[in-house]
Amino acid sequence: xxxxxxxxxxxxxxxxxTSIDNIDAALVFILAERFKITQKVGAFKATAGLPAADPxxxxxxxxxxxxxxxxxxxxxxxxxxxxxxIIDEVIRHHYKAGAPSSL
Amino acid sequence: xxxxxxxxxxxxxxxxxTSIDNIDAALVFILAERFKITQKVGAFKATAGLPAADPxxxxxxxxxxxxxxxxxxxxxxxxxxxxxxIIDEVIRHHYKAGAPSSL
Numbered sequence: 635x636x637x638x639x640x641x642x643x644x645x646x647x648x649x650x651x652t653s654i655d656n657i658d659a660a661l662v663f664i665l666a667e668r669f670k671i672t673q674k675v676g677a678f679k680a681t682a683g684l685p686a687a688d689p690x691x692x693x694x695x696x697x698x699x700x701x702x703x704x705x706x707x708x709x710x711x712x713x714x715x716x717x718x719x720i721i722d723e724v725i726r727h728h729y730k731a732g733a734p735s736s737l
Numbered sequence: 738x739x740x741x742x743x744x745x746x747x748x749x750x751x752x753x754x755t756s757i758d759n760i761d762a763a764l765v766f767i768l769a770e771r772f773k774i775t776q777k778v779g780a781f782k783a784t785a786g787l788p789a790a791d792p793x794x795x796x797x798x799x800x801x802x803x804x805x806x807x808x809x810x811x812x813x814x815x816x817x818x819x820x821x822x823i824i825d826e827v828i829r830h831h832y833k834a835g836a837p838s839s840l
Contacts, residue, residue, distance in 0.1 A: 657771045666809035668760045675753050706769035
């Protein structure tokens with residue numbers, strides 16, 4: 635940074651943040667699609683009387699995503715927490731849709 | 738579902754889950770790119786002596802993403818929690834990279 639002026643540095647930070655904002659918009663829109671699909675799964679589970687949570691399925695998802703995260707250079711532990719965060723929200727939706735608790 | 742056989746129902750659930758798995762892979766790869774960019778922001782902040790957290794920037798991000806979420810049919814409150822979850826991880830990385838605390 636020694637050769638970089640303050641204006642150049644500010645410009646560089648701004649450019650990075652613009653990319654972050656683009657990525658965040660993409661995340662929001664793709665998450666919206668994910669919840670549309672899990673809404674269908676929730677309706678299916680409610681009709682079929684299947685429990686909202688499916689620990690075996692979740693275990694497979696976590697294992698697969700941890701591997702993908704390693705390939706992508708993303709922290710697998712963070713990725714697992716991330717998936718858990720999403721799934722917890724999905725399960726809340728499933729309960730609302732009328733799926734029985736697995737307990 | 739009354740006209741649907743059990744095999745058809747299982748097939749339908751499988752198809753939905755395949756789409757969820759594709760979306761999750763996309764999320765992992767796009768998150769990996771997001772952290773690559775925030776890593777550059779972290780290095781910048783450490784060099785420039787800027788604090789790891791930037792509450793004004795975060796407030797603008799949350800407000801923008803809540804609006805995008807509404808457009809996309811995604812729960813704005815969940816979206817805010819989601820962004821906070823990501824930002825908390827980013828701030829942890831920034832501290833590791835040597836950015837000073839804003840406290």
